[in-house]
Amino acid sequence: MRNLYLITHPEAAHHIDDLVGGWFDSDLTGRGLAHAERIAEALAIRFPGDAAVQVFSSDLLRARRTAEIVAKRLGVDVVVDTDLREKSYGVAGGRPQAWLDERFIPPPAVGERMRHDEGVDGAETKWELAVRAYAALERVIQSEVENQVVVTHGGTATFLIAAWIGMPIEAAGSVSFRFSPGGITLLREDNFFHNRQVAMLNDVGHLT
Known part of the structure; x- marks a missing residue:
């Protein structure tokens, strides 16, 4: 059995300042830090004391700080x-x-959506984001560790799920999952049929 916990980082400064995130390297707010601790506790409950766990993270500060709090707890x-x-x-x-x-x-509603130019200089297309998200997931699942945590961002998480369920990247132009800051999604693969499922999507019960 593989359990992959996909975490979207909790509240960051750009959220409350109404700024565009992306590669803008904003930090977690005080509320975000408190929620990161709750994420860590929620995950620790799911893993027995002797369970092998890996934690992966985006390098952006808001995700990395979340991952460091989770990793320290684990x-x-x-x-x-x-x-x-x-x-x-x-x-x-x-x-x-x-x-x-x-x-x-x-x-556009139909036609080329993945390589669509959104009209902003230097912005990535959906295709460019998806290519690296698919590559990142492939590196994660090369490991045989049963329990894995991936701390990322809302836009990237959609394509990580698309990659997880085997959606061809060319078909991912219309897929979109909505994620909340600090949400936990559980992706699971059984070790007999090797079927993959989205066992839990964007759970935020640990934040309340």
Whole structure:
């Protein structure tokens, strides 16, 4: 059995300042830090004392700090993977969300969605984000450790799930899962049929 816990980092400064996140390297708020501790406790309850666990994280501060709190509680180190970063919004990163909203060009309902140009200089396409998310997941599952924790971002998490269920990357242009800051998603693979499932999606019960 493989249990992969996908964590979206909790509240960060850009959330409350209404700024574009992406690669803008904002830190957790005080509330975010408290929620990271609750995430760590929620995960610790799920793992027996002798369970082998790995923790992977985006290198961006808000995710890495969350992962460090989780890893400390579980008694392990953090493996940092830059491919677990959020989508880059190019020059919009760190600017007011309203600035991006005025310039953003949404993808078409049909046709090319993955390589669509959103109209913001330096921004990643969905394709570029998906390629690195798929690659990151492939590296994670190369390990034979049964319990794994991946701390990432909302946009990236959608494509990690798409990769997990074997969705061809070319077909991932319309998929979208909604994640809350600090949510826990459980991806599970059995060791007999090797079927993969999304056993829990965006649980936030530990935050209340």
